[in-house]
Each structure stands twice: as C-alpha cells, then as structure tokens.
Amino acid sequence: MSGAASDSGHNGIFTPFNLIAGVILLGGAIILSIRFTTGLAATTNLSNTNPWGLWIGFDVMAGVALAAGGFVISSAVFLFGMKEYQPVVRPALLTGFLGYSLVVIGLLADLGRPWRLPYPFIKQAGPTSPLFEVSLCVALYLTVLFIETTPAIFEWLGLKWWRRLVGQLTVVLTIFGLMLSTMHQSTLGAMFMVTPTKLHPLWYSSQIPVQFFISAIAAGISMIIIEGWVSHRAFHHQVQITDDEFRDINYGLAKGGAVVLATYLAVKLVALSIENEWRLLGTGWGAWYLVELIGCVVVPCILFAVAHRERRLGLARVAAALTVIGVVLNRFNVSFIAFNYQVPHEMRYTPAWTEVWVTVSLITLGVVVFRWFASRMPIMYDHPDYPALH
Amino acid sequence: MSMSRRGFLGSLAAGAGALSAGAADATTTEHFEGYPGRYGLLHDTTLCVGCRSCEVACAEVNALPKPPQPIGDLDVFDEVRRTSATAFTVVNQYRDGDGVEPPVYRKLQCMHCNEPCCATVCLVHAFTKTPEGPILYDPEVCIGCRYCIMACPYYALAYEYDNPIDPRVMRCTMCYPRIKEGLNPGCADACPAGAITFGRREDLIEVARDRIRKFPDRYINHVFGEYEFGGTSWLMLAGIPFRELDLHEGVTHESLPAIGTSYLSVVPLIVTIYPGLLAGFYAFTKRKDKLAKAELEAALAEARARGEEEMKAKLSQAAERATKDKERAVQTAVTKALAEKAEGGQS
Amino acid sequence: MYHTLFDFLTHTEGTTYILIGVLLISFIPFWRFLTERESED
Numbered sequence: 107m108s109g110a111a112s113d114s115g116h117n118g119i120f121t122p123f124n125l126i127a128g129v130i131l132l133g134g135a136i137i138l139s140i141r142f143t144t145g146l147a148a149t150t151n152l153s154n155t156n157p158w159g160l161w162i163g164f165d166v167m168a169g170v171a172l173a174a175g176g177f178v179i180s181s182a183v184f185l186f187g188m189k190e191y192q193p194v195v196r197p198a199l200l201t202g203f204l205g206y207s208l209v210v211i212g213l214l215a216d217l218g219r220p221w222r223l224p225y226p227f228i229k230q231a232g233p234t235s236p237l238f239e240v241s242l243c244v245a246l247y248l249t250v251l252f253i254e255t256t257p258a259i260f261e262w263l264g265l266k267w268w269r270r271l272v273g274q275l276t277v278v279l280t281i282f283g284l285m286l287s288t289m290h291q292s293t294l295g296a297m298f299m300v301t302p303t304k305l306h307p308l309w310y311s312s313q314i315p316v317q318f319f320i321s322a323i324a325a326g327i328s329m330i331i332i333e334g335w336v337s338h339r340a341f342h343h344q345v346q347i348t349d350d351e352f353r354d355i356n357y358g359l360a361k362g363g364a365v366v367l368a369t370y371l372a373v374k375l376v377a378l379s380i381e382n383e384w385r386l387l388g389t390g391w392g393a394w395y396l397v398e399l400i401g402c403v404v405v406p407c408i409l410f411a412v413a414h415r416e417r418r419l420g421l422a423r424v425a426a427a428l429t430v431i432g433v434v435l436n437r438f439n440v441s442f443i444a445f446n447y448q449v450p451h452e453m454r455y456t457p458a459w460t461e462v463w464v465t466v467s468l469i470t471l472g473v474v475v476f477r478w479f480a481s482r483m484p485i486m487y488d489h490p491d492y493p494a495l496h
Numbered sequence: 497m498s499m500s501r502r503g504f505l506g507s508l509a510a511g512a513g514a515l516s517a518g519a520a521d522a523t524t525t526e527h528f529e530g531y532p533g534r535y536g537l538l539h540d541t542t543l544c545v546g547c548r549s550c551e552v553a554c555a556e557v558n559a560l561p562k563p564p565q566p567i568g569d570l571d572v573f574d575e576v577r578r579t580s581a582t583a584f585t586v587v588n589q590y591r592d593g594d595g596v597e598p599p600v601y602r603k604l605q606c607m608h609c610n611e612p613c614c615a616t617v618c619l620v621h622a623f624t625k626t627p628e629g630p631i632l633y634d635p636e637v638c639i640g641c642r643y644c645i646m647a648c649p650y651y652a653l654a655y656e657y658d659n660p661i662d663p664r665v666m667r668c669t670m671c672y673p674r675i676k677e678g679l680n681p682g683c684a685d686a687c688p689a690g691a692i693t694f695g696r697r698e699d700l701i702e703v704a705r706d707r708i709r710k711f712p713d714r715y716i717n718h719v720f721g722e723y724e725f726g727g728t729s730w731l732m733l734a735g736i737p738f739r740e741l742d743l744h745e746g747v748t749h750e751s752l753p754a755i756g757t758s759y760l761s762v763v764p765l766i767v768t769i770y771p772g773l774l775a776g777f778y779a780f781t782k783r784k785d786k787l788a789k790a791e792l793e794a795a796l797a798e799a800r801a802r803g804e805e806e807m808k809a810k811l812s813q814a815a816e817r818a819t820k821d822k823e824r825a826v827q828t829a830v831t832k833a834l835a836e837k838a839e840g841g842q843s
Numbered sequence: 844m845y846h847t848l849f850d851f852l853t854h855t856e857g858t859t860y861i862l863i864g865v866l867l868i869s870f871i872p873f874w875r876f877l878t879e880r881e882s883e884d
Contacts, residue, residue: 141660142660143660144658144660145656145657145658145659145660145663146657146658146663147657147658148658150657152655152657153657154578154579154580154581154645154651154653154654154655155578155651157642157645157646157655158642158646181774184778185774185777185778185781186777186781187781187782187784187785217639217640217641218638218639218640218641218642218655218656218663219638219639219640219662219663220639220640222637222638222639222640223639225620225637225639226619226620226639229620229637230620230621230622230637231619231620231621231857231860232618232619232620232621232622232853233852233853233856233857233859233860234615234616234617234621234753234757234760234849234852234853234856235616235617235618235619235643236617236756236757236759236760237617237619237641237643238619239760239763241619242860277778278871281770281771281774281775281778284770284774285766285767285770285771285774288766288770289763289766289767292759292762293759293763296756296759296760297617297643299755299756299758299759300613300616300617300647300752300753300755300756300757301646301647301649301752301756302752302755303649303744303747304649312758312759315759315762450576526851528845528846528847528848528851529846530846530847531846531847532846610847611847611848611849612849615849616849616852621853625847625849625850627846726848751848753848753849753852754848757852757856760856763863764859764862764863767863767866767867768863768866768867771867771870771874772870775874
C-alpha cells in the first residue's frame with residue numbers, strides 16, 4: 107500500500123492507491139443509490155429464506171468483531187496497567203471508532219427502512235429482543251469510542267481545556283467500553299440461539315455468546331498487529347518508538363493472541379463435548395468445521411506462541427492474518443453458510459457482486475479515513491505539548 | 497363439609513391467586529397457558545385435495561394479486577413453494593399419488609405460534625399476540641431489520657425487497673378483522689374438502705384426537721402443533737410422517753423464545769458486576785503502581801544516602817590525608833630549616 | 844396477569860433495562876463518595 111506517498115497531502119492526489127480507492131468508493135456510492143431508489147432486491151441476493159446476507163454477515167457481525175481492538179488494548183493499558191502498549195492505544199481506538207461507524211453505515215444500507223434506525227429508543231422498544239440490546243450497546247459504545255478519539259482531535263486543534271476534560275474521562279470510558287463490548291459482542295452470537303433448527307449443530311451452541319466474545323478479543327489483538335504492520339511503515343516518519351520497542355509490543359500481542367486462541371479452542375471443544383457432537387466431525391460439515399477450527403484457531407495459536415518465543419515478527423503477522431480470516435469465516439458460517447444448512451441447494455444464498463462491492467467500499471472508506479486522521483493528528487505519535495498518558 | 501366456610505373460601509382465594517399469578521407474582525419458572533379460549537385452525541392433510549381454493553380466497557380477502565399459477569395447473573406442484581410478499585399461503589404437494597394412495601398436500605402459512613419467535617426477536621415490538629389468537633404485525637414501527645424472518649422456524653414470513661419506500665413484512669394474519677366480526681378466515685370458508693376447520697384451539701385439539709381415535713389407520717397418532725416449540729394455533733393431522741411434510745418432528749415442547757432469550761439474563765449481571773469489578777482492577781493497578789513508585793523512591797533514597805555516606809567517608813579520608821600530607825610537609829620543612837640552621841651555625 | 848411468556852418477558856426485560864440503567868448511573872456517585880478522601884501522593 108503506498109499510503110506513505112500521499113500522506114503529505116500536497117504532492118498530487120492521483121496516487122495509485124487514491125485512484126483505486128476512488129473507483130471503489132464511486133462504485134459503492136452508485137450501487138447504494140440504486141439500492142435506495144429501487145429497494146434491496148436490485149442490489150442483493152437476499153430472499154425470504156435468506157433475509158440476512160453479506161451485509162449483515164460481514165459489515166455487522168464480522169465488522170464488530172474486527173473493531174474489538176479498541177476495548178482490548180485500552181483495558182490492558184488503563185485498567186491493567188500494561189503501559190508498554192500505550193503507543194498502540196490511539197491507533198486501536200481509531201480503528202475501533204471507524205470500524206463501528208462502518209458497521210452503522212453498513213446497517214443503514216441493509217435495513218428496510220434505515221431512517222427508522224432510532225425507533226427502538228424513541229418510538230417503541232422491544233426489550234425481549236437480543237437485537238435491541240445489541241443496538242443499545244452499539245449506540246452507546248460508538249459514543250464512547252468517539253469521545254476516546256477526541257483527545258487526538260483536541261490536541262490537533264490546540265483545545266487544551268477540552269483535551270484535559272476528555273483525558274480525565276479515560277478510565278471511566280474504558281470501564282464503560284469494556285462492559286458494553288462484553289455485552290454486545292456476546293449478544294451478537296446470542297441472536298442465533300433462537301434458530302436451533304436452522305443453524306448447523308456444530309456452530310449452534312448454548313455457549314455461542316461466550317465463543318463470540320472470546321473470538322472478538324482474538325480478532326481485536328490480530329487487527330492491532332495487522333494495522334500496526336501497515337501504519338508503522340506508512341507513517342514511519344511520525345513514529346517515535348524504536349523498532350525494538352515496536353517489535354516488543356508485537357511479541358507481547360502475540361503472546362496475548364496465543365492465550366486467547368487457546369482459550370477459544372478449549373471453549374469450542376467443551377461445546378462439542380457438552381452437546382455430544384463428536385460424530386458430526388466425520389461429516390462433510392464436520393470437515394468444513396475443522397477447516398475453521400484447525401486452520402484458523404489451532405494453527406495461528408501455535409504460530410503466535412512460536413512468534414513470541416522465538417521473537418519472529420513475520421510469524422506473528424501470519425498468525426494475525428489467519429485469526430482475522432478465521433473470525434470472519436466463523437461469522438459467515440453462523441450467518442449464512444452453516445445457517446439454513448438444510449435448505450435445498452437452489453434456495454441457498456451466495457452474495458451478489460453488488461453486495462461484495464459495497465462491503466469492499468466500506469472497508470476502503472475506513473482505510474482512507476484512518477489515513478486522513480493519522481496523517482494529521484497525533485495518532486501514531488505523542489503530541490509534544492501533552493504527556494504520553496492522561 | 498369438614499372445612500369451615502371461611503377456610504374453604506380462604507383456600508379458594510389462595511389457590512386462585514396462585515393460578516392467576518398476578519403481575520407481581522409471576523416468575524420464570526411459571527408455565528404460561530396463553531389466552532384462554534383463543535382460536536386456531538385444524539388442517540387435515542388427509543382431506544386436502546390440492547385444489548388451492550384457499551390460495552385464491554386468501555388473495556381476495558387480503559387484496560393481493562391472484563396466484564399467477566391458475567387452479568388446475570398441476571405443474572405448480574413440481575417445486576416446493578414458499579409464501580412470498582404477494583402470497584400469504586401456498587399449497588405444496590409432498591407425495592405423488594401412486595394409484596393406490598392419493599397424493600399428499602399441505603397448506604403453508606404463518607402458524608400463529610403460542611409463543612412467537614417473530615414477536616420475541618423484534619426490537620421495536622412490531623408483533624402482538626392477540627387474545628383471540630392471531631399474531632398481528634404493525635408496519636408503522638417496523639424498521640426492516642428482518643430478524644423476524646430470520647428467526648421464524650416455519651419460514652412463514654416474507655419481505656417486500658423490491659420496495660424502497662415502505663417495505664413491509666408480509667404474512668398470514670389469520671384474517672383478524674374477519675374473526676373480530678365473527679366470520680371465519682377466508683381459507684377456512686373456501687376449502688371445499690373440509691381440510692381446514694376454524695374454531696377454538698382447545699376444541700380443535702379434541703376434534704383432532706377424536707378423528708385419530710375414529711380412524712386409526714388413516715392418521716399418524718399425533719396432533720402436530722399441540723406442543724412443538726410451545727405449540728401453534730395451526731394444528732395438523734397427517735397420514736404420512738410430518739417430517740415428509742417439511743415439519744420438524746420430535747422437537748422440544750419448550751418454546752423457541754424461551755430458548756432464545758435465556759441468555760438475556762446475563763446482560764443485567766454484566767452491568768451490575770463489571771463496574772465494581774473493573775474499578776477494582778483499576779484500583780489494584782494504581783496501588784501496584786503506587787507501591788512500585790514508593791519502592792523505587794525508597795531505593796533511590798537509600799542509594800542516595802549510601803552515596804552520601806560514602807562521599808562523606810571519602811571526603812574525611814581525603815581531608816585526613818590532606819592534613820597528614822600537610823603535617824608531613826611542615827615537618828619536612830621544619831627539619832630542613834633546623835638542619836640548615838645547624839649547618840650555618842658550624843661554619 | 845401474563846398469559847404468554849412474550850408478555851411476561853416484555854414487561855420484565857423492559858423494567859430490568861431501566862433498573863440497570865439507574866444502578867449504573869448511581870455507581871458513579873457511590874464510587875466518588877467512597878474514594879474522594881483518599882490522599883494522593
């Protein structure tokens with residue numbers, strides 16, 4: 107990615123990256139304008155059998171998990187005192203804020219009547235619904251993430267009084283954010299507990315909420331590694347920590363990733379045992395399940411552990427990529443691959459190219475906005491006027 | 497009567513109180529019977545001849561377009577159809593006639609469950625289970641998230657995906673306006689074969705059991721919908737296994753909403769426990785930092801003190817040495833002076 | 844009187860949401876009351 111070439115802002119807007127991003131975003135905008143003028147049928151493969159597709163499976167389900175780095179690292183630094191990770195707090199929080207914003211945008215594209223998004227809170231509430239709890243928590247957490255992003259903005263704008271005010275809120279916001287994240291990451295999984303006849307038994311479990319929460323932590327840690335991989339190079343001239351410090355942070359994250367993935371593996375095995383589902387592993391679906399479990403949980407767990415032990419950054423990055431793929435794959439399985447597994451083949455769902463394009467547009471938008479923030483504001487470095495910690 | 501009148505009445509009142517379980521007394525261990533005297537429909541698939549008159553009547557009553565496949569078009573049974581945004585009900589053929597046994601058909605529509613998934617998962621409470629039995633949908637609050645469609649185990653709900661302005665969830669309403677007027681649902685009136693009977697659910701269960709008793713060779717000994725996933729308003733009789741009719745056999749009597757909301761009790765726990773717990777972690781971290789800082793300062797102070805002492809010792813040693821040197825120098829000078837004086841005196 | 848689990852849950856979940864909101868907000872003054880006299884080094 108040649109972000110570094112364009113973050114100075116002045117030398118030409120027409121870099122290769124910008125051109126490609128522009129085309130993607132333009133296409134996405136066109137598709138969405140068709141969606142909003144003619145309905146969902148024109149731009150999606152959704153049906154009455156498959157009311158949820160890629161926009162829910164990726165933009166909402168996977169998106170929320172991938173944006174989990176914010177609460178993980180801020181809790182580590184501000185609640186558990188792991189100050190050595192302080193340099194990656196701001197990038198992680200920005201990724202979180204942008205990630206959740208994209209979740210909301212993706213949701214607005216998918217809802218039948220997106221202008222009614224606030225209805226559960228202003229018109230009529232359905233408190234029995236897990237989705238009610240998710241929407242409440244996501245709305246509150248997006249607010250938390252926004253406030254946690256403002257220190258960098260206030261430093262950039264020189265608003266010292268505001269900067270001090272939001273700085274004092276750090277611990278409270280971190281506690282609130284960890285609490286909200288625990289709830290909505292879990293409940294996104296709990297949403298599927300009402301469909302035991304539709305979700306394949308290997309993925310359906312009374313423990314899906316716990317599985318979703320733990321895998322979200324793994325996804326968050328991995329995204330910090332991946333985002334750091336890219337931004338550290340793209341914004342190298344801004345970075346103040348030494349290469350050794352940067353590597354040590356990554357090795358520490360790898361250690362965390364290894365432990366979380368090992369825990370996740372254990373939780374999944376217990377779920378199989380409790381439901382007595384071992385024999386299902388011998389079926390076709392079982393093979394697919396093992397691909398997800400072994401390829402994207404066991405393997406990255408081992409890679410993370412070796413990366414930490416042997417101090418090998420490349421291995422940590424491969425493990426992070428596998429973990430992210432695994433969490434995305436898991437969310438896809440739960441929402442439309444292993445969901446409706448009994449439905450006849452001709453009625454199964456595959457995403458339309460327009461759905462894929464819009465999803466890629468949202469990701470591109472996130473990258474572009476991240477770059478805009480990081481090239482102007484103290485995200486990858488500490489502002490000289492302000493101490494490192496609040 | 498061995499009990500006094502007051503005692504009998506008293507125990508009556510207590511019993512009634514336990515049965516009615518007023519708002520304040522209800523708990524999650526209670527079994528909910530549903531609204532008493534509510535309506536249902538009995539669909540006897542052994543009587544259904546696949547004429548699809550019910551489809552036509554339903555479209556008429558609900559101002560929907562007529563089924564595109566006309567009655568009498570037998571090709572329509574080549575595929576298994578589902579309800580759609582323009583068809584609240586469809587009839588499918590699940591077994592061909594083989595000359596001896598007649599073909600088997602079943603009518604699909606919203607089952608109007610006793611404990612509806614759609615209502616439970618709706619985040620704006622757009623669905624209501626009425627005392628009369630039908631489940632109603634309110635498009636005025638619906639935001640179009642389609643969780644209801646995703647959750648329905650009978651695939652009974654449909655959505656107006658081609659509508660960008662006011663898309664609605666489309667489903668059978670059990671002809672609620674007609675029921676309120678004392679009429680039958682459109683499909684029940686239209687069926688010429690008597691395969692659809694409308695009445696009070698509890699009565700229909702008796703009717704169904706009665707039929708099974710009278711014709712044990714004709715029917716599978718089971719009334720589908722009496723208890724499955726908490727029970728439904730549409731009850732089914734069949735001569736072939738229900739599994740072959742695309743209905744889930746042998747499932748729990750516990751309602752899907754009960755299963756699907758069991759997790760929600762964790763949410764308040766997190767809200768009530770996390771603040772104290774996490775504030776505790778933060779205080780613990782601050783305390784560790786404070787202790788570490790204090791230890792560091794103590795070590796520094798000690799080092800400083802030791803350093804000072806060493807410095808003092810060195811200084812006093814140097815001073816001593818300096819004094820000794822000075823004394824020696826003075827001594828040498830005095831000795832030298834005395835020696836010179838002695839030499840000078842001799843010459 | 845609740846005839847269905849749905850009606851029961853609508854009432855209890857709704858009440859519970861409001862309750863935990865109040866409890867959460869009141870934790871903050873409670874915590875401040877508890878810790879405001881701690882001496883800072």
